[in-house]
């Protein structure tokens with residue numbers, strides 16, 4: 001148990017009623033038990049084209065992403081890709097992830113203490129992990145980083161985001177067509193042969209899946225590495241344990257995920273039937289915003305939610321969601337963060353930051369003193 005986390009504590013409460021951009025009714029749900037109930041409820045739809053969805057989107061112009069599908073379509077697609085996302089399957093990527101971490105840290109050290117930590121390490125580490133997963137050349141990493149960063153940043157405006165989406169669609173269409181024409185032994189080569197030929201998946205669904213993996217896996221991991229390293233720099237006691245003890249490192253990864261809860265604005269839903277949540281009835285067509293960060297700081301579950309505690313007996317945080325849409329890439333995320341933290345603090349034991357910019361989630365300078 002050590003220092004308190006900075007910032008305003010998130011306080012979980014009974015569901016609170018609010019309104020969406022078009023005046024549509026919304027429920028903000030924040031207690032651990034209530035968020036779990038919503039995310040596992042079969043009457044909570046993830047389809048943004050349904051009336052009442054908190055951030056509605058017209059899906060006529062594109063193939064929906066996995067995260068936007070409900071029920072049987074969702075289960076069919078998710079089942080198809082699951083084998084490559086188990087902890088065992090991801091462990092086969094560990095040597096490549098380790099190599100990426102070693103090389104990026106060596107290059108960052110060579111560039112000197114003015115190197116921007118996010119640009120030199122966190123972003124390329126995240127993008128190389130996706131390259132390893134998709135089996136695309138890591139030389140395409142900077143291109144994919146640029147696209148993923150633009151897509152994740154609404155301040156770039158609709159024009160830049162539209163152009164980035166077009167670019168990623170063209171890239172992934174070529175990528176899938178290449179797998180169809182000349183399959184290898186990777187995830188999308190497998191999907192582009194039997195499942196495609198048997199009609200279990202369409203080419204457009206494969207393209208949408210590849211785009212989703214890039215978008216879901218890039219910015220999340222990059223942000224998490226920056227925030228995680230920032231927090232670890234304030235907890236030298238934890239750093240000392242994670243470099244020598246793998247179990248402590250695993251516990252630290254989970255605590256950092258809980259404390260930062262970066263997927264807080266994911267997981268919107270809309271009710272399709274009456275739902276009883278936290279003593280209130282959510283009616284069909286009413287939107288639901290599960291506040292994962294609040295749930296991960298719920299006093300009913302965590303005795304001292306603001307404190308980093310890598311000795312928690314059981315850390316059942318909701319940073320990866322839960323239920324049918326439980327983060328598909330969680331084992332990859334865990335592996336990337338674990339390798340990133342351990343390698344970084346082993347290679348540069350005296351790492352310290354020169355400044356952290358919480359707005360941009362960047363350590364803007366670093367130094368080894």
Ligand code: HEM
Nearest residue numbers: 066067216217220224263266267320321325327328329333
């Ligand atoms: C720190 C890293 C990450 C965090 C915090 C995170 C968080 C989440 C959360 C909260 C959800 C559930 C959203 C919902 O219920 O609607 C989710 C879903 C998903 N994530 Fe992650 N994620 C991370 C990394 C990754 C990575 C590395 C990948 C893949 C390469 C990935 C792929 C996905 C996919 C495909 C889904 C949708 C699953 C489905 O709808 O069945 N994520 N993630």
